[in-house]
Each structure stands twice: as C-alpha cells, then as structure tokens.
Amino acid sequence: MKGFDSLETKTQTATPPKSVLRGEALARRDAMPAAERVAAVEVVVQRPFPVSVKPGTIVSGYSPMKSEFNPVPLMRKLGDAGASLALPVTPKRGNPLIMRAWAFGDEMASGVWGIREPRPESPEVFPDIMLVPLAAFDRNGHRIGYGAGYYDMTIARIRGIKPVIAIGVAFAAQEIPRVPATAFDARLDLVLTELETIDFRS
Numbered sequence: 730m731k732g733f734d735s736l737e738t739k740t741q742t743a744t745p746p747k748s749v750l751r752g753e754a755l756a757r758r759d760a761m762p763a764a765e766r767v768a769a770v771e772v773v774v775q776r777p778f779p780v781s782v783k784p785g786t787i788v789s790g791y792s793p794m795k796s797e798f799n800p801v802p803l804m805r806k807l808g809d810a811g812a813s814l815a816l817p818v819t820p821k822r823g824n825p826l827i828m829r830a831w832a833f834g835d836e837m838a839s840g841v842w843g844i845r846e847p848r849p850e851s852p853e854v855f856p857d858i859m860l861v862p863l864a865a866f867d868r869n870g871h872r873i874g875y876g877a878g879y880y881d882m883t884i885a886r887i888r889g890i891k892p893v894i895a896i897g898v899a900f901a902a903q904e905i906p907r908v909p910a911t912a913f914d915a916r917l918d919l920v921l922t923e924l925e926t927i928d929f930r931s
Contacts, residue, residue, distance in 0.1 A: 745908045746915075751873050754865035758930050759796045766796065767921035769900055770780040774802045779919055779926050780858055780894055784811030786827050789828045789856040791817055793847040798898045806835065817883070818846045825882035827926045855887055861897045861917065870910035870916040870929035872897055884915035894918045901925075 744750075761769075781790065788807050790800040808814050814833075817826035819841040829847035831837075840846040861880055863872040874880055887893045897920040905921070908914075920927040 744907050747873050748876075750905055750908070751864045751876070754903045754905060755796075756902055758864075760862060761796065761900060761902060766900065770799050770802055770926070772923040773798075773898065773921050774806055776921075776926065778803075778807065778810075779921075779928065780896070782807050782810045782812050782858070786812045786858065787815055787854050787856045788812040788858045788860065789815040789817065790860045791862050793862070794842070794844065797862050798900060800862075800898055803860065803898070808833065812858075813854070815856055816845075816847050817879075818849075819844065819879065822877055825886045826879050827885075828854050828856055828883070855890055856893055857891075857895045858896060859884065859887070861895050863897050863903065865897050865903050865905045865908065866897050866899055866917070866920050867905055867908045868927065869908070869910070870883055870918070870920075871910040871914055872917055873905075873908055878913070881915045888915075893908075896921060918924070 766912045788804065790804040793799045793801070795880065804814055814831050815828045816831040818829055822825060829851040831851060832846045836848060837845045837849070860883070861872070863874055865873040884893065884895050895917050897917045899920060899922055901922040901924045916929065918928070918930050
C-alpha cells in the first residue's frame with residue numbers, strides 16, 4: 730500500500746534521537762587513542778585562530794572531562810595573545826553556567842562531578858568568545874551536549890546581553906550527518922577539529 734510504503738520510508742530515514750547519537754559519538758571519541766587525541770589538539774592549537782583576539786578579549790573555556798577535547802593548550806595560546814580567560818561554574822540543574830574570571834596558576838575549587846572551577850570569589854564575566862564542549866555536531870552549526878542544556882542556556886543568556894562567538898571544539902570523529910535540533914538549541918558560530926575550521930557565520 731502506498732501509505733504503508735511512505736511510512737516505512739520515513740521510518741528508515743528518520744534521524745535517531747539525541748540520546749542514541751550522543752552515545753555513538755562519545756563511543757567514537759572514547760575509542761581514539763590518548764596520543765591521537767593529544768596530537769589532534771596540538772593541530773588545532775598550531776592553526777591560526779579564526780577570530781581576532783585583542784588584549785582584553787574575554788575567552789571562556791572549560792575543564793575537560795574524560796576523553797573530551799582538551800581546550801587548555803588553546804586557552805594558553807589565547808591568553809598569551811592577550812585574552813582574559815574564564816571558566817564555567819556549574820549551578821543547579823535548569824540554570825545557565827556562571828562564567829568566572831580565571832588565570833593559569835589560580836587556586837581552584839571542586840564543583841559538580843568533581844570538575845575544577847574558579848573559586849566563588851572570582852568575579853563573574855561575560856565572554857566575547859566561548860570554547861564549547863560537545864558530544865556531537867553537524868554541518869548546520871548544531872551540537873549535542875550531555876543532556877542538561879547548560880551551554881544552550883548560557884549561550885542564549887550571553888547573546889541576550891552582548892555579542893558572543895560560540896566555537897565548538899571537537900574531534901572530527903564526532904561529526905554526524907544531522908542533529909535533531911529544537912528551538913531551544915543554541916547554534917554554534919564555528920567548530921574547530923583537527924581536520925578543519927568549519928565556519929557557520931556566512
């Protein structure tokens with residue numbers, strides 16, 4: 730029957746849910762040898778940064794977990810270029826991240842899941858550039874995070890205050906054909922991988 734055939738085709742071409750796509754992308758990332766991940770990060774660090782960083786530009790990064798792309802070498806490069814750095818503090822679920830000023834050598838606190846974060850007395854800042862972790866991404870600038878929506882809320886909040894460039898940092902193995910994005914998902918401006926710089930701004 731035509732109706733059944735049409736339904737079957739739609740089922741076959743339907744995008745899997747985010748939870749499945751997340752799990753598959755993280756499995757590929759976890760399967761990368763540690764030395765390969767380190768080498769990939771170095772490739773990104775050695776490449777010219779795609780956004781102008783002037784003295785005082787506020788760049789937020791993050792403390793990497795497990796097999797995540799490690800943004801620390803890139804943050805050091807940008808700090809050496811004059812950027813002021815920041816790291817996120819994770820609040821209660823359902824709230825955006827709080828970005829606090831941070832510099833190499835600062836004493837740090839242990840936050841949610843044991844993630845290293847700035848101490849409470851560090852001032853809150855609003856980044857000009859955000860280095861964003863992710864589980865998966867596509868060529869439309871959409872990402873899949875870890876399910877809590879922290880970065881979607883944070884990017885939306887800061888974009889409501891000032892212009893901010895959201896840059897996903899990831900390994901090429903984390904790319905997927907399509908993210909099933911919703912109206913609540915904050916779109917990235919760029920993604921950096923060891924293979925290329927993908928610019929979604931044009």
